[in-house]
Each structure stands twice: as C-alpha cells, then as structure tokens.
Amino acid sequence: MNTLFADSQGVVRFGSIHLVKSIKPEIRIFEASNHHQTCTILRNENIDVLILNTDMCGDHSISAIAKFRSIRPEIRILLFSHYTERAFAARLLDAGADAFINACSKLDHMKEVLVKFFAESKSSPPALESSRPLASYPDHASGQWLFEKFSERERTVLTFLRNGLPLIEIARLLSIKPSTVSTYKNRIYTKLGVVNQRELTDLMSMAS
Numbered sequence: 001m002n003t004l005f006a007d008s009q010g011v012v013r014f015g016s017i018h019l020v021k022s023i024k025p026e027i028r029i030f031e032a033s034n035h036h037q038t039c040t041i042l043r044n045e046n047i048d049v050l051i052l053n054t055d056m057c058g059d060h061s062i063s064a065i066a067k068f069r070s071i072r073p074e075i076r077i078l079l080f081s082h083y084t085e086r087a088f089a090a091r092l093l094d095a096g097a098d099a100f101i102n103a104c105s106k107l108d109h110m111k112e113v114l115v116k117f118f119a120e121s122k123s124s125p126p127a128l129e130s131s132r133p134l135a136s137y138p139d140h141a142s143g144q145w146l147f148e149k150f151s152e153r154e155r156t157v158l159t160f161l162r163n164g165l166p167l168i169e170i171a172r173l174l175s176i177k178p179s180t181v182s183t184y185k186n187r188i189y190t191k192l193g194v195v196n197q198r199e200l201t202d203l204m205s206m207a208s
Helices: 010-023 035-044 054-071 085-094 107-119 152-162 167-174 178-192 197-207
Strands: 002-006 028-032 049-053 076-081 099-102
Touching (some): 002 010, 002 035, 010 049, 010 107, 035 049, 035 054, 076 107, 099 107, 152 167, 152 178, 152 197, 167 178
Parallel strands (some): 049 076, 076 099
16 A cells, blocks of 8 residues: 655654554555645555645645645545644545544544544545544535624624734724623634634634
8 A cells, every 4th residue: 555644844754654554564655745745746656545744734735635636536635633623624524635633632542543544445434533423513615604603793803813913902992891802702712613822723724
C-alpha cells in the first residue's frame, strides 16, 4: 500500500510514519512537505492513502483536499489536525476526507481510529474519532450557516470577536456591559461548538 505523508514539519512526519507503521508495517512510504510536492507525488505515483496534516494547508484545507482528490479520485485521505472534531470534522469530511484524527488525542485512541481506517474500504462511511453520526453536525455546505443561527446582536458580537476585539472594547462600542458581551460570547461559542478564540478563528477562516 503506497502511503503519502504530507506535513510541513519533518519531525511530525517522522512521528506519523512511526505510528502508522506500527499498525501497517507493510506500507510503502512517500513524503511531502508542502502543497506542491503533494500534488506532484499524487500525479506521478500510484498513491493509495494520503495522510495529511491540515496545518500544512493553513486556512486552505478545504480547497487543498478537493485538489488532492481531483488529482487522484480513488485515494483515501486521513487527516491529522489540531481542529476539534465537533467544530471542523464534518466540513473536512464533506470536502473529501475519509477519516479525521485530532492531533492532541491520546495515542491509544489514535491507534483505534487508524486500525479502523485501514480495515475499511473506500465505500465505508467517513470515520470520526467519536461515534457521533455525521448527520448530527451543522450543514457546512456554505459559510452562511455561521450567521443564520444567530440573532442580529449575536452576529454583531461575532463579527467583533472574529476581528479579535476584547470584551471591554466590544462593550464600549455597543454601549452595553462587559458581562452582557460575555453572555453573548458564551452563546456564540455554544452554537458553533467551539471553546476558545483560536477555534473560533479557525472555523471562521474555513467558512470564508
């Protein structure tokens, strides 16, 4: 099985290769450190599996996955990502990935997902870390879903939050108490399934 490991950091590729080979020792390894190298190898080699760290693609993970699959439609794609499953997995899977692992997961849990991934065929349903069905996630077909679930005031606060404004500044601009802004922020985080500013920023970038 020809397996391409795509990650901008050599030490991360080394760790990923070591982990996968502990489960699938017979794989033939290819490595890429950027988008261009990944595309070149996919065009020139008969790659069966692409193991991709989404950090390599930055804010362009969705378009990158679509590009890689357009080059080799039959390939199976496994994503390692710092993105949390609840906020991003469905969108990445909809883009064409076959499985998703959070890079901060425990080693034993990663191995479980990898074993399942390599045991399944291309026709199998997408693999998430949890048993939560894909249909239970929000509709990610368009970035509009981010705003449709909010009130007008929540949309305004969300816009300020995505631009990095502190709560006190948002309160001043809207002439409301900081505690009220905090309440809006908590509602927004809950509706989007994020827990901090980084996850919010990542989600907004992916939806744009």
